[in-house]
Structures are given as C-alpha cells and as structure tokens.
Amino acid sequence: QVQLVESGGELVQAGGSLRLSCAASGHLFNNYVMGWFRQAPGKEREFVAAISRNGDITYYLDSVKGRFTIARDNARDTVTLQMYSLKPEDTAVYYCAARRGTAVLMSSVDYDYWGQGTQVTVSS
Numbered sequence: 736q737v738q739l740v741e742s743g744g745e746l747v748q749a750g751g752s753l754r755l756s757c758a759a760s761g762h763l764f765n766n767y768v769m770g771w772f773r774q775a776p777g778k779e780r781e782f783v784a785a786i787s788r789n790g791d792i793t794y795y796l797d798s799v800k801g802r803f804t805i806a807r808d809n810a811r812d813t814v815t816l817q818m819y820s821l822k823p824e825d826t827a828v829y830y831c832a833a834r835r836g837t838a839v840l841m842s843s844v845d846y847d848y849w850g851q852g853t854q855v856t857v858s859s
Contacts, residue, residue: 736761736762736848737759737760737761737762737764737767737796737833738759738760738761739757739758739759739831739832739833739849739850740757740758740760740850740851741755741757741829741830741831741850741851741852741853742755742756742757742758742853743755743756744789744828744829744853744854744855744856745854745855745856746771746856746857746858747757747821747855747856747857747858748839748857748858749821749822749823749857749858749859750820750821751821751857752818752820752851753819753855754815754816754817754818755815755816755817755818755819755829755853755855756813756814756815756858757771757773757813757814757815757816757831757850758812758813759812759813759814759843760812761835764809764812764829765788765789766786766788766807766835767777767788767833767834767835767848768786768788768833768834768836768837768838768839768840768843769785769786769805769807769814769831769832769833769834770782770783770784770785770786770831770832770833770834770840770846771783771784771785771805771814771816771828771829771830771831771832772826772829772830772832772843772846773825773827773829773830773855774830774852775826775827775828776830778827780830780843781795782794782796782842782843783795783799783803783816783829784796784799784803784805784816785805785837785840785841786805786806786807786814787837787839789809789841790806790807790809792846793805793839794839794841796814799818799825799841801825802818802819802820802821803817803818803819804816804817805817805826805845814831816829817823818855821855821857821859822857823859824857825857826855826856826857827853827855828852828853828854828855829853829854829855830849830850830851830852831847831849831850832845832846832847832848832849832850833846833848834847834848835847840858845853849852
C-alpha cells in the first residue's frame with residue numbers, strides 16, 4: 736500500500752503558474768504508475784496527466800498539452816505537475832493517484848491509491 740500527500744495548490748491569476756507535488760510513502764514508489772486527476776465543482780473527476788514507472792511515457796489531457804508537465808523523481812518518491820498559462824477552467828481540486836502495474840492508463844477506476852487533493856483556483 737502507498738500513501739499520497741499532495742501540496743502546492745493555491746489561488747493564482749490567469750496566465751500564472753503553479754507546481755503541484757505529491758509525496759508518496761509506504762511502498763516501493765517505482766512500482767507504481769502515477770497520475771494526476773482533477774475535479775471541479777459539479778463535475779466528474781477527470782484525467783489530467785500520467786507517467787510511467789520509469790518516467791519514459793507520459794500522457795496528457797488534450798486541453799493541458801503544452802501547458803502542464805508531469806515528472807517523477809523515484810529517488811525522492813515524488814511526482815510533480817508543473818502548470819503554466821493557467822486558465823480559470825483549470826480551477827479544481829487536483830488529486831495524485833497511483834496504480835499497480837505497468838500500463839499508463841487514463842481512467843480513475845484504474846488507479847488504486849489516492850491523495851486527499853489540493854485546491855487550485857485560477858482567477859480571471
């Protein structure tokens with residue numbers, strides 16, 4: 736089992752940037768594919784980005800491609816989401832998630848462990 740704790744969410748103006756971090760503990764971090772999801776009020780949780788166990792494969796939601804970058808540091812058991820050119824529609828609670836196995840998947844049902852979330856608010 737792995738425990739996940741997100742940090743870095745805050746209020747930012749449109750066009751600004753944020754860096755979210757997720758610290759993992761409890762098991763071998765590099766055994767997990769890692770993902771970021773987000774959930775806005777009144778909406779379903781949606782996939783944002785995912786990264787393979789060794790970091791060589793990444794996937795992104797189309798609307799964040801070119802603005803967000805997912806990365807991981809297996810030596811420090813962390814995964815980050817660097818966000819640039821933020822838009823009001825990026826406002827949501829952002830969740831870090833981990834899944835056992837090797838496939839980099841984009842559905843929340845395929846992830847086994849979740850953090851508590853961190854709020855990102857982008858003002859216009």
